[in-house]
Amino acid sequence: MIQKYPIGIQDFGELRRGGYVYIDKTAHIFRLIDQGKYYFLSRPRRFGKSLLLSTMKEIFLGNQALFKGLWIEDKIDWQRKSPVIHLSFAQLTYQTDDLKLRLRQELQRLADAFQITVTGDQPGEWMRSFILQLYEQQGQVVILIDEYDKPIIDFLEQPEKAAVNRDMLKNFYSVIKDLDPYIRFFFLTGVSRFSKVSIFSDLNNLHDITIHPQYAALLGYTQAELEQYFDREIDLLAQNEGVSRHEMLEKIRTWYNGYLWGGKETVYNPFSVLNLMSQQQFGNFWFATGTPTFLVKKLREKFTYNLEEVQLSEIQLGNFQVENVDEMALLFQTGYLTIQNKIEDIYTLSYPNREVRHALLQFMLSDFSGKKQISPLIFNMLQYLQRRNYEQFQDALNTLLANIPYEQFMERYEAFYHAIFFMAFSLMQTYTQTEVQTAKGRIDVVVYTPDAFFVIEFKVNGSAAEALAQIKAKGYHQKYLHQNREVVLIGLGCAEKEVRELIVEVL
Numbered sequence: 001m002i003q004k005y006p007i008g009i010q011d012f013g014e015l016r017r018g019g020y021v022y023i024d025k026t027a028h029i030f031r032l033i034d035q036g037k038y039y040f041l042s043r044p045r046r047f048g049k050s051l052l053l054s055t056m057k058e059i060f061l062g063n064q065a066l067f068k069g070l071w072i073e074d075k076i077d078w079q080r081k082s083p084v085i086h087l088s089f090a091q092l093t094y095q096t097d098d099l100k101l102r103l104r105q106e107l108q109r110l111a112d113a114f115q116i117t118v119t120g121d122q123p124g125e126w127m128r129s130f131i132l133q134l135y136e137q138q139g140q141v142v143i144l145i146d147e148y149d150k151p152i153i154d155f156l157e158q159p160e161k162a163a164v165n166r167d168m169l170k171n172f173y174s175v176i177k178d179l180d181p182y183i184r185f186f187f188l189t190g191v192s193r194f195s196k197v198s199i200f201s202d203l204n205n206l207h208d209i210t211i212h213p214q215y216a217a218l219l220g221y222t223q224a225e226l227e228q229y230f231d232r233e234i235d236l237l238a239q240n241e242g243v244s245r246h247e248m249l250e251k252i253r254t255w256y257n258g259y260l261w262g263g264k265e266t267v268y269n270p271f272s273v274l275n276l277m278s279q280q281q282f283g284n285f286w287f288a289t290g291t292p293t294f295l296v297k298k299l300r301e302k303f304t305y306n307l308e309e310v311q312l313s314e315i316q317l318g319n320f321q322v323e324n325v326d327e328m329a330l331l332f333q334t335g336y337l338t339i340q341n342k343i344e345d346i347y348t349l350s351y352p353n354r355e356v357r358h359a360l361l362q363f364m365l366s367d368f369s370g371k372k373q374i375s376p377l378i379f380n381m382l383q384y385l386q387r388r389n390y391e392q393f394q395d396a397l398n399t400l401l402a403n404i405p406y407e408q409f410m411e412r413y414e415a416f417y418h419a420i421f422f423m424a425f426s427l428m429q430t431y432t433q434t435e436v437q438t439a440k441g442r443i444d445v446v447v448y449t450p451d452a453f454f455v456i457e458f459k460v461n462g463s464a465a466e467a468l469a470q471i472k473a474k475g476y477h478q479k480y481l482h483q484n485r486e487v488v489l490i491g492l493g494c495a496e497k498e499v500r501e502l503i504v505e506v507l
Helices: 011-018 027-037 048-060 100-113 125-140 160-171 177-182 222-228 232-242 245-256 270-279 293-300 316-319 327-333 354-369 375-386 390-402 404-410 414-430 464-474
Strands: 038-042 084-088 140-148 185-189 309-315 338-343 345-350 433-439 442-449 452-458 486-494 501-507
Touching: 011 048, 027 048, 027 140, 038 433, 048 084, 048 140, 048 185, 048 390, 084 100, 084 125, 100 125, 100 160, 125 140, 140 232, 177 185, 177 354, 222 232, 222 245, 222 293, 232 245, 232 375, 245 354, 293 354, 293 414, 309 327, 316 327, 316 345, 327 345, 354 390, 354 414, 375 390, 375 414, 375 442, 375 452, 404 414, 414 442, 414 452, 452 464, 464 486, 464 501
Parallel strands: 038 185, 084 140, 140 185, 452 486
Antiparallel strands: 309 345, 338 345, 433 442, 442 452, 486 501
């Protein structure tokens, strides 16, 4: 029977009653409920945070029938039910209205279900009123808050507005700790991990499980889960592409796995996997649901484009301030970078997988160069190399440089060459194997094709001959000799926003 894929479905009851595939995460949820009370979890968009909270809600409401066949079915006392305040900031239309007003209206809407009227003048007072009245009515309260940071994230380009919303939310959360006797369970999710000093100073009893090894697979799919729940679909993909199951598993892993939040096991992007299984073709599914315009703007301002190995301290990784956004921390928190390894308190970050790497590089290269259609140009560049059409290859490089405003280019003269060439050659990994090695002030590129190695070097305000001479002097090409493939050395001479010379030598 063909499976139904819950793409865009965030309600656990709807998912289960509709017969959609559900990757059973209830063992993780049971551990959370059994071992603690106050939690915070940060994950990127479309990673299942809303579904997680919806699942928790149904557990606390005692809806055992929805959990038939799942791990937790016979593990808890379903008769112990609790009232649930389930608030999602993604549902509030504060973009054009006052956040405080919308929050007041939403809390009253939730309270109406219990025939409660919230009272007070400030957000914290409304929350206190709601919790105390609900406790008097039904006992200890469960509080589930989704996308807590959306009113801040949405206004990062307007720091003053973001700060106003942050301070309002600080007041809202400030009452929670003192209401501990009336609360059974509290779970807060969002994309970012704002400093506790700024927003959670009065809620300092939260257990942050964002990079806790025990909960690294709470959201996202493990390798075992992928193969268990999508066994038929994997075989069908392999059959359609004429490859072995093993080869198809490796391709899926390269495209969509790679996210690491503590522990040793990486997980797959669930949104991309569901779309892959549904459509039976590969694509940039997750990236296409939201473009990182603000982040790329920040990267361009600082001329940061090499995201292959970014190092951050544990403090940097976990927090950032509205007034001083750390774009690298935000790239991690929003899912464009992930943890590669950790040595003491220093984390090394990089792209999680091919989907993110390819799409983000395209987006950055388009932004840096001013060229809208990047993918066809990069593909053509590779074709020109394979056909030994070096004149058109040179023209393609100049196309990337042509749209950059002259004054901007001259302000960062050499840096622009390095940025554009680095991203362009890195993107060629999409179609073949490309080796990009970087050091301060130097880029070496080796493009692998079935019949040749292309060793490329460029000189800014220098000649193509000098670039070619550097390849030989440094021996960049040596390890590619005697491998039954042609070795092609290419020197580029660049000046005044143009690749003016290209010299080729075939070994």
